[in-house]
Amino acid sequence: MKAVRVLCVVLSLAVVLCVPALAAQSTFVFGRGADAVRLDPATITDNESINSCNQIFETLVRFSKDGKDIEPLLATSWEYDESALTWIFHLREGVVFHDGTPFNADAVLFSLMRQKDPSHPFAVANAAFWNSSFKQVQEISKIDDATVAVKLSEPYAPFLSLMANNLAMILSPEAMKRLGADGFNLAPVGTGPYRLEEWRKNDQVVFSAFDGYWGKKPLTKRVIIRSIPDNTARLMALLAGEIDGMDGITPDVIKILKEKKAGSIKMLSAPGLNVGFMAMNTKKKPFDNPLVRKAIAHAIDKERVIRETYQGMGSPAKGMLPPTLWGYNSSLEEDVYDPALAKKLLAEAGYPDGFETELWYMPVPRIYLPDCKLVAQIVQGDLAKVGIRAKLATYDWGTYVEKAMRWEHEMCFLGRTADYIDPDAFMHGPLVSGSIFNFSNWSDKEYDRLVDEARRTVDRESRIALYEEAQIRVKEQAPLLTVAHGNNMVLLKESVKGFYLHPTAQFWFHEVSIQE
Amino acid sequence: MRTRSYLAYRFLSIIPVLLVLSFVIFGIIEAIPGDPAQIMLGQHATPEALEQMRHSLGLDRPWTVRYVLFLGRLARGDLGHSILSGRSVLSEIAEKVPATLELSLVALLLAGVLGVLAGFLSAWRQNSLFDYFAMFGSLVGVSIPIYWLGFMLIILFSLNLGWLPTGGRLAATIEFQPLTNFYLLDALLSGNREVLADAIRHLVMPAFCLATVPMAIIARMTRSSMLEVLNQDYIRTARAKGVRTGRLLFLHAFKNASIPVVTVIGLQFGYLMGGAILTETVFSWPGIGRWLLDGILGRDFPVIAGGTLFVAAAFIMVNLLVDLLYLFLDPRIRY
Numbered sequence: 001m002k003a004v005r006v007l008c009v010v011l012s013l014a015v016v017l018c019v020p021a022l023a024a025q026s027t028f029v030f031g032r033g034a035d036a037v038r039l040d041p042a043t044i045t046d047n048e049s050i051n052s053c054n055q056i057f058e059t060l061v062r063f064s065k066d067g068k069d070i071e072p073l074l075a076t077s078w079e080y081d082e083s084a085l086t087w088i089f090h091l092r093e094g095v096v097f098h099d100g101t102p103f104n105a106d107a108v109l110f111s112l113m114r115q116k117d118p119s120h121p122f123a124v125a126n127a128a129f130w131n132s133s134f135k136q137v138q139e140i141s142k143i144d145d146a147t148v149a150v151k152l153s154e155p156y157a158p159f160l161s162l163m164a165n166n167l168a169m170i171l172s173p174e175a176m177k178r179l180g181a182d183g184f185n186l187a188p189v190g191t192g193p194y195r196l197e198e199w200r201k202n203d204q205v206v207f208s209a210f211d212g213y214w215g216k217k218p219l220t221k222r223v224i225i226r227s228i229p230d231n232t233a234r235l236m237a238l239l240a241g242e243i244d245g246m247d248g249i250t251p252d253v254i255k256i257l258k259e260k261k262a263g264s265i266k267m268l269s270a271p272g273l274n275v276g277f278m279a280m281n282t283k284k285k286p287f288d289n290p291l292v293r294k295a296i297a298h299a300i301d302k303e304r305v306i307r308e309t310y311q312g313m314g315s316p317a318k319g320m321l322p323p324t325l326w327g328y329n330s331s332l333e334e335d336v337y338d339p340a341l342a343k344k345l346l347a348e349a350g351y352p353d354g355f356e357t358e359l360w361y362m363p364v365p366r367i368y369l370p371d372c373k374l375v376a377q378i379v380q381g382d383l384a385k386v387g388i389r390a391k392l393a394t395y396d397w398g399t400y401v402e403k404a405m406r407w408e409h410e411m412c413f414l415g416r417t418a419d420y421i422d423p424d425a426f427m428h429g430p431l432v433s434g435s436i437f438n439f440s441n442w443s444d445k446e447y448d449r450l451v452d453e454a455r456r457t458v459d460r461e462s463r464i465a466l467y468e469e470a471q472i473r474v475k476e477q478a479p480l481l482t483v484a485h486g487n488n489m490v491l492l493k494e495s496v497k498g499f500y501l502h503p504t505a506q507f508w509f510h511e512v513s514i515q516e
Numbered sequence: 517m518r519t520r521s522y523l524a525y526r527f528l529s530i531i532p533v534l535l536v537l538s539f540v541i542f543g544i545i546e547a548i549p550g551d552p553a554q555i556m557l558g559q560h561a562t563p564e565a566l567e568q569m570r571h572s573l574g575l576d577r578p579w580t581v582r583y584v585l586f587l588g589r590l591a592r593g594d595l596g597h598s599i600l601s602g603r604s605v606l607s608e609i610a611e612k613v614p615a616t617l618e619l620s621l622v623a624l625l626l627a628g629v630l631g632v633l634a635g636f637l638s639a640w641r642q643n644s645l646f647d648y649f650a651m652f653g654s655l656v657g658v659s660i661p662i663y664w665l666g667f668m669l670i671i672l673f674s675l676n677l678g679w680l681p682t683g684g685r686l687a688a689t690i691e692f693q694p695l696t697n698f699y700l701l702d703a704l705l706s707g708n709r710e711v712l713a714d715a716i717r718h719l720v721m722p723a724f725c726l727a728t729v730p731m732a733i734i735a736r737m738t739r740s741s742m743l744e745v746l747n748q749d750y751i752r753t754a755r756a757k758g759v760r761t762g763r764l765l766f767l768h769a770f771k772n773a774s775i776p777v778v779t780v781i782g783l784q785f786g787y788l789m790g791g792a793i794l795t796e797t798v799f800s801w802p803g804i805g806r807w808l809l810d811g812i813l814g815r816d817f818p819v820i821a822g823g824t825l826f827v828a829a830a831f832i833m834v835n836l837l838v839d840l841l842y843l844f845l846d847p848r849i850r851y
Contacts, residue, residue, distance in 0.1 A: 029688045034810070035802075037600050045556060125602070128553070128569035132562050185602065201611055202802035204688055224688045228800040232667060237682045237800075240674045398550025398815050405554065436563060 026221040028496070028512050031234045031243040035202045035227040039188040040181065041169035042115050042124045050166045050419075051507045052225060055207050056098075057169035057190035060089050060108070060148075061160060067273065067421045067503035068326060070160055074103065074170055074191065084155040084458040091146045095214045097172035098195040105142040110173040112140050122176050133162050155456045157463060161420040193218045193510035202227060207509075219498065219513035232256065238265065238491055244514065245492040245499065247507075250365050251311040257491070264494050270501045271324050272488035275317050275426060276368030276415035278359075278379065278481040279439035284410055286355055293478040295345035297335040299386045300379055306484050309374045313367075313489065317482035319471045320416075320426040324503060326460070327423035327467040332475060342386045354387020360404070360412035364397045367486035367505065368415035375483065376413060407441045413483075414439050419504055423467045427451045431474065442479035519843070526839070530832050534825060538587070541824050545817050546579045552599045552815040573599055586821065595822035600814050605822035608807065614697035615685060616803035619795075620788035622719055623726035628781055631731040635738025635777075640765060642743060650735060657732030662725055666798035669721045683800035685718050686711065722799040726792045730784035737780045741773040775845055782838030786831035 036052040038044050044053065060075035072078075075089040095103040114120045115130035116137065124130070136159065139151040152159060162168065175189035188196055193215065194207035204226040209218045226243060228234040235253050237243045239260065249267070257265065280287040280296065287293060302316050321328045346354060361376035362369055369375060376392050383390050390411070395403060404412050416437070418425035428451050429435050433443035447470055454466040474480075488505045498511040553569035570576045574585075589596055595605035634654070638647040673680040685699055686692060692711050695702045700719075703712035745751065746769055754768050793805035804823065811819030842849045 027689050038602060043602065126569060126572045128557060128565040128572065131568065132557060132565035135562075135564075182603070198693075200694075200802070201608075202806060203684065203800075222689075226684065226688050226800075227802075228683060229806065230797050230800070233670070233683055233798055233800060236667070236670050236674060240678070240682050242681055242684075242688065396550070396813075398555055398813065399548070402549050402551050402554060436566075 026514075027224060028220045028222070028245070028509060028514060029224045029226055029243045030507070030509070031226050031228045031237055031246040033227065033229055033231070033234070033248040036199075036205055036225075038185050039196065039199070039205075040124075040185040041166045041171065041188075041190075042111070043126065043129065043185075044166060045129065047505070048227075052205050053166055053169060053188070053190075054192070054506055054508050055194040055223060055510070056188050056192045056196055057166075057171060058192050059164050059166075059168045059170065060091070062164050063161075063421050063502070063504065065500055065502065067324065070164060070421075073164075074108075078160070080458070084157075085152050087150045087152070087159065088143070089148045089150070091148065092214065093146055095191050096212050097175065097191050098189045098210055098212075099172050099175050100212070101172055101174040103170065103191050104145045105148050106145075107170055107173055108148045109140055109142055110176070111170045112137075112168065114176075115167065116140065122181060124181070129167060133165065133167055155458060157455055157458050158420060158422040158424045161422045165420055194223060197222070216510070218510040220509070223509045223512070235491070238493070241493075244496050245490055247490050247505075249313070249489040249491060251309070251313065251371050253491075254311045254313070265491055266494055267489060267491050268499065268501050269313070269487045269489045270503070271315065271322060272367055272486055272505055273322055273325060273418040273421065273425075273503045274366075274368040274415060274486055274505075275320050275322065276314075276366070276372075276413065276483045276486065277317070277320075277430075278411055278413050278483060279404075279409075280411050280478075280480060281407055281409055281439075281441050282443075282479050283407065283441045286349065286351060287410065289349045290477055291345050291349035292351065293481075294335075295342040295349065295386065296383070296388070297478050297481050298338045298345065299342035299388070300382045300481065301337040302334075302483065303337070305375055305378050308378065309371050310484060310486070311370075312487075313370055314484035314486045317485050319474060319482055320430065321423055321467070321471065322426075322485045322503075325418075325421065325423060325426075327464050329468040329471040331468075332471055335475075335478075339382075339385050346386060346388075351387075354389065356389045356391070357410045358393055359383075359390040360400065360409050361392060361394050362397070362413050363394045363400060366415055367417065367488065368484060369413055370486065372413050404439050405436045407439070409439075412439060417505065419506075421504065423463070424451070424455055427467060427470055428455060431479065440479035442477070444473065444477060444479075447473045447477075523840075526836055530829065533832060534829060535587075537828050538590070538821065538825055539583070541821050542579060542583045542586070545815075545820055548815075550815040551575070552817065555814055556600065590825075595825070596818035598811070598819045599816045600811075600819070605818050608819070609804070609823065609826050611697065612802065612804045612807045615801060616789065616792075616796075616805065618698050618700060619719065619722055619726060619792070619801060619803060620785065622723040623788060623792075624730065624781065624785050626723055627727040627731035627734055627784065630727075631734030632738050632777060634731075635735040636742060636765075636770065638735070638739045639742030639746060647739075651739070654732035654735045657728045657735075660728060662728070662792075662794045663798060665728065666721070666725050666795065669725065670798075673721060680721055681714075681718050683718075683722075683798070685715065685802065687714050687718075690714055722795050722801055725798070726788065726795045730781075730788070733784065734777060734780055738773070738777050741776045742769060745769045745773040771845065775842060778841055778845065779838055782834050782841075786834045789827060789830045789834070 032048060034048045036049040037046055038049055039052055041053045041057050044050060058074050060073060061070050062073040064071050074092050076092050078087060078089045080087045091105060097103060114122045115124050118127060136152045136154055136156040137150060138153040141149050143149055172189040176184050179187055193210060193213045195210045197208045198206040204224050207223045209221045228237055231248055231250050231253050234246045235256060238246050280293050282288055306314055306316050318332045318334050359376055362372040380390050380392060404414060416426060416430055429437040431438055431442060432451055433448050450466050450470040454463045457463050488501045492499055495514050497513050497515055553566050553573060553575060557565055557569055597604050598608060634650040638650045641647055670682050674682045690711060699715040703715055751769060754764055793809050796803045796805045808823040811823060
């Protein structure tokens with residue numbers, strides 16, 4: 001083993017020669033699984049890009065830290081008329097972009113219109129993003145330098161919530177004009193607490209505190225987001241002290257961490273706005289029969305599934321809405337685990353001996369289903385006890401989603417994460433008739449009416465009533481079996497303070513500090 | 517003259533190879549399900565938005581049309597734009613190749629020097645204890661899973677001993693503006709010793725990991741090739757006429773034994789260029805392998821097509837270089 005000996009010599013030489021770089025405490029390094037794809041906020045949907053843009057850009061409004069409310073950010077206040085069709089935003093004054101140019105109504109118009117108007121000189125190449133969130137926006141106009149009006153084509157309650165989204169981030173028109181869209185994408189300019197210092201693709205994004213920031217100055221001068229694709233490797237980097245925090249915590253990571261008993265590492269964990277579910281294709285036999293779907297709901301020991309697969313990373317989901325979100329119906333009754341009842345229901349439905357079916361499990365870990373295969377195996381066992389013989393199957397992720405969107409499955413696991421805080425995010429897309437995210441292919445006129453009306457109603461109390469009723473409807477008809485709400489989690493060095501876990505699983509680092 | 521026309525022939529034959537390859541790649545991409553528009557829009561996708569996205573990405577056209585357009589652009593040296601990042605595939609390749617090349621070259625150097633040395637000594641002292649050890653080591657080398665080895669190295673050298681960083685090309689906090697993206701070269705050019713030392717520290721484990729398999733293969737090939745040559749008549753003659761052992765081994769035996777070794781090294785280099793996806797993943801190395809993998813998972817067709825073609829072209833070029841090296845190694849070879 002000459003090789004090893006030579007390596008040892010080389011290694012010791014290297015070690016002697018090198019002075020390890022000391023991590024300055026004014027820098028916070030955060031590790032995550034992938035790099036940002038783009039930094040033009042109008043063209044992104046992936047979490048990595050959004051989290052990078054969150055440091056650089058700001059929106060007119062933002063979600064409160066607990067996710068329950070909408071707060072002023074670049075707009076100090078807003079109002080809407082009786083029909084809820086016209087929204088007026090009063091802009092914050094004295095705000096400047098990182099390039100020194102002023103933030104005003106023109107900047108708002110520029111940032112939004114380049115997405116809405118294809119003839120805009122800096123129109124985004126792809127209007128699909130805008131149209132998928134803001135197709136109800138009819139007109140955006142400047143009233144004066146500090147006031148902007150947005151006119152909707154129909155009342156649309158989630159509108160304000162969506163205005164806290166990355167598509168509504170405000171960018172510097174001057175920088176865009178100077179750099180062009182491609183250049184801007186690499187050197188974005190916003191009003192946020194940090195400006196982009198350097199972006200080494202697939203490696204790291206470096207931010208430095210913006211001295212001219214209008215709000216509370218960031219506590220840490222530099223923030224570095226490093227991409228470390230492998231979960232275990234990321235944990236090693238944290239244990240070795242190379243990074244100060246990380247996301248992408250899987251049950252495996254928690255297991256290793258417990259074995260290592262690393263005392264200098266703390267875990268933050270909070271219920272997230274997400275839900276993992278098992279969709280049953282209601283247009284295929286025997287799932288077209290609500291009795292069969294109800295039987296399945298009673299056949300599965302959900303408590304056990306969560307106990308054995310989530311490593312404390314989730315809580316049972318009674319329905320689509322997480323309990324932390326407004327509109328959640330707390331009187332909703334959980335389907336008790338009762339195989340005898342399940343068998344009885346199956347017999348009633350005409351399947352006393354059960355049936356054969358296929359169950360798809362997701363090939364990738366998601367917050368709401370961190371180990372889907374294991375969940376599927378337990379569910380398979382539970383189903384077998386009532387006579388349902390389910391074969392497990394999976395595909396690579398891209399294929400999986402596409403096949404599920406074409407409703408090729410009989411039963412499949414999937415989930416949803418809200419990126420705007422509104423029950424609409426959970427209740428509309430995944431369950432309304434004809435939606436491609438209605439993986440149960442369920443169509444129920446009564447349900448559609450409830451959630452459509454809730455979308456058009458701005459008053460929160462009335463919306464809550466509508467959503468509570470809609471949740472009962474789902475429970476009765478059981479087009480899908482909700483499994484769990486996953487926890488948002490990060491691991492941090494003990495010395496990291498001020499880090500908050502937002503329900504949307506997005507990050508803002510300006511309150512983070514490192515105490516020695 | 518004949519050599520020159522052979523060269524021209526070899527260069528020109530790259531074109532049909534790449535053409536066939538591009539056709540196969542397009543066919544495979546077409547056959548696998550998965551829609552980049554869907555992947556990009558995620559849960560915001562409405563049917564209209566999907567349609568719009570597919571149209572603006574040109575995905576609503578038949579693949580034959582897209583293939584012809586692709587070839588047209590290729591002829592002008594344009595590999596198109598990445599669907600995900602929106603940047604030109606060529607500039608993305610240019611950005612990632614230095615990282616992969618730096619790692620591959622260091623790994624190959626390690627594998628070549630140690631592999632040839634081990635094989636050489638094993639052949640010289642055939643059936644000695646060293647021979648057994650070296651050959652057992654090479655067996656372990658080819659069979660050891662990189663993933664496992666990588667993490668073992670990280671646990672030992674990063675976590676327990678604290679000597680080496682767990683991954684990446686440079687420590688996060690080092691401020692450094694790369695010029696060529698070959699960090700070793702950049703550090704040398706700018707005379708920045710801190711960066712040089714840090715870059716070397718980051719290279720050690722991934723390069724060693726990546727070198728294990730080629731090292732083992734090279735060692736075995738060197739050994740068998742040397743043994744074959746050492747058993748030939750002219751070696752016995754040389755020995756009989758009193759040629760010194762060193763001269764005999766290096767000049768008479770090794771030079772003639774080196775042709776298959778060079779072939780193997782060339783092939784291994786081709787493989788390394790294709791991106792050592794596992795090593796790059798374990799050690800967070802921002803190279804071409806990871807980039808291609810991300811492209812495949814995101815169904816980023818221009819990246820898959822452009823990246824694969826680039827790797828194939830690199831592979832062919834390396835093979836061509838190896839064939840040309842034969843001319844110097846064995847004067848009897850003429851093309």
